[in-house]
Amino acid sequence: MTDPNSAPAPGIADVLGEDPRPSSPPWRRLAWGGGLLAVLLAALAWGTRGPAPDTRYETQEVGRGALSVTVTATGTLAPTNQVDVGSELSGIVKAVPVDFNDTVAVGQVLLTLDTTRLDAQVLQSRAALEAAVARRAQAEATRVEAAAQLGRLKAVWEASGRRIPSRQDLDAAQAAFDRATADLASAEAVVTQAQAALEAIQTDLSKTVIHSPIKGIVLKRAVEPGQTVAAAFQAPVLFTLAEDLRKMELHVDVDEADVGQVAAGQGATFAVDAYPDREFPARVVQVRYGAQTVSGVVTYETVLNVDNADLSLRPGMTATADILVQRIEDALLVPNAALRFAPVVRQKAPQGNGGGFMSKLFPRPPRPATQTRDGAARGRGQQRVWVLDAKGVPAPVTVTPGATDGAMTVIVAGDLKPGMAVVVDTLATER
DSSP: OOOTTSOOOOOHHHHHTOOOSOOOOHHHHHHHHHHHHHHHHHHHHHHTOOOOOBOOEEEEEOEEEEEEEEEEEEEEEEESSEEEEEOSSOEEEEEOOOOTTOEEOTTOEEEEEOOHHHHHHHHHHHHHHHHHHHHHHHHHHHHHHHHHHHHHHHHHHHHTTSOSSOHHHHHHHHHHHHHHHHHHHHHHHHHHHHHHHHHHHHHHHHTTEEEOSSSEEEEEEOOOTTOEEOOSSSOOEEEEEEEOTTEEEEEEEEETTTGGGOOTTOEEEEEETTEEEEEEEEEEEEEEEEEEEETTEEEEEEEEEEEOTTOOOOTTOEEEEEEEEEEEEEEEEEEHHHHHOOOEEOOOOOOSSOOOHHHHHSOOOOOOOEEOOOOSOOOTTOEEEEEEOTTSOEEEEEEEEEEEOSSEEEEEEESOOTTOEEEEEEOOOBO
């Protein structure tokens, strides 16, 4: 039997020395273990990455050829001589014998106004002139009479020893003669005035028939028979005539940055929307000095002569012209992309065994690739292009560029030779 006063027998936990408190759940230990394993695998994969991928380059061969430098400008076509025909007189249109697109000759009748009122004014002016002529004749007769009377009195005065007639009678006769002379001058002035008035009315009458001042084509007709023409304040434009359309002008606006290259005598080509697949020749005849400023843009009007023998071009068409300002034959040419290219350099991570445990466990990622800056000293106007060496690495070549057409550039000095391949772009990289 067991003694009730004796101590209890030790249990299994006491014999093994374990804590009788319950332990943590198994899933928590698995989660911690999985997270640590993922971190170790990521660090191992990052630290064992291969070297930086290789870079491939796109190249283009240097060659010889001709280069054309052009200046592009936009403008409108116009006749070489365009005339607006109007009327100085007001009145009712009696007849319009021409229509749109009609070919007219110099002096051909374009329009006739009603002349009823002017015909009456001509009759009135002629009557006034005839009256003035009659008054002049009357004044002339009076002067002759006064002159004769004065002559008789002077003769008597001399014959009488200057006693008869009296001095008063001689002065009266002289005054009468002077008045007759003045009346005759006044009558002549009235005749001249009446003649001028008649000529003015006759001039207006002649202007009721409007003639063509040039040989050309009727572009616009702004009047119809029966319409009233009002020319009280300014002459209305009734017709627009263009001289021979087989010769035209193209007026373009050249930008101030390009005007120094444009000069009279240069050739050009232009296109219009009506004929998108056709180019028309032209030649510069004038570069005007007056500037035009529109929305802050300064341009200079330039005139080009255009041959329009087939009459396919029409006034007012919008045209885009390419003016040939320079032509270089047998030039060494490189693409403009080669002058803009700069190689990409990847910076290497520092070598060595330094660093602590954490730096080895979590290595830093490589620095991003940077583009080189062409900061080397070069002469004025010089640039660099890049060629691939034997290892496929870009090597710089210093050149002096010249004229360009926007796609190719002339090389005037440098170590480039025809057939050499210059780098124009960086292609996709590969490991």
